[in-house]
Amino acid sequence: MVRLHTRKGGKSRRSKRHYPRENPPWVEKKPEEIEAIVEKLVKEGKEPAQIGMILRDQHAVPDIKAATGKRLSKILEEKGAKREFPSDLMDLIKRAVRVRKHLKANRADKSNRIKLEHIEAKIRRTVSYLNRTGRLNNWKYDPEKAALLVR
Secondary structure, eight states: OOOOSSOSSSSOOOOOOOSSOOOOTTOOOOHHHHHHHHHHHHHTTOOHHHHHHHHHHHSOOSOHHHHHSSOHHHHHHHTTOOOSSOHHHHHHHHHHHHHHHHHHHOTTOHHHHHHHHHHHHHHHHHHHHHHHHTSSSSOOOOHHHHHHHHO
16 A cells, blocks of 8 residues: 655655566466465465565566466465455554553654554545455454454
8 A cells, every 4th residue: 555644755765566467478387386385385374474584585487477377466366365355454453452551651652643544544435445345244453353363
């Protein structure tokens, strides 16, 4: 997600992926091998982002979708490793819980109180999108329940 609050400059300063997506000729792994590696990493308890980085860095697979024809989330779903909450949402919730814990100890920290509002706004937008697309079943964000999810 692009940073929405306190953005410096008028546009996002991130590198862009080159399109169209085609599997480079130097990728030596076959789609079945890649799916086997993904399955092994899931059994080890790796997060989807970690799986993508491991495939990129250690197995020379720059783009999973270009190499296999399927997204990583689809492969995980086929292997029976689909999670209740997407990893991006869980990362935001963990962040909000950490900031809330910090604010309990440091009540005068005004800037982090504002940052907490920004994080929770992003969580609500993400939850709204996931509910709309059918990936969550009308789940609503509640800070107390979210803290229980993280533990």
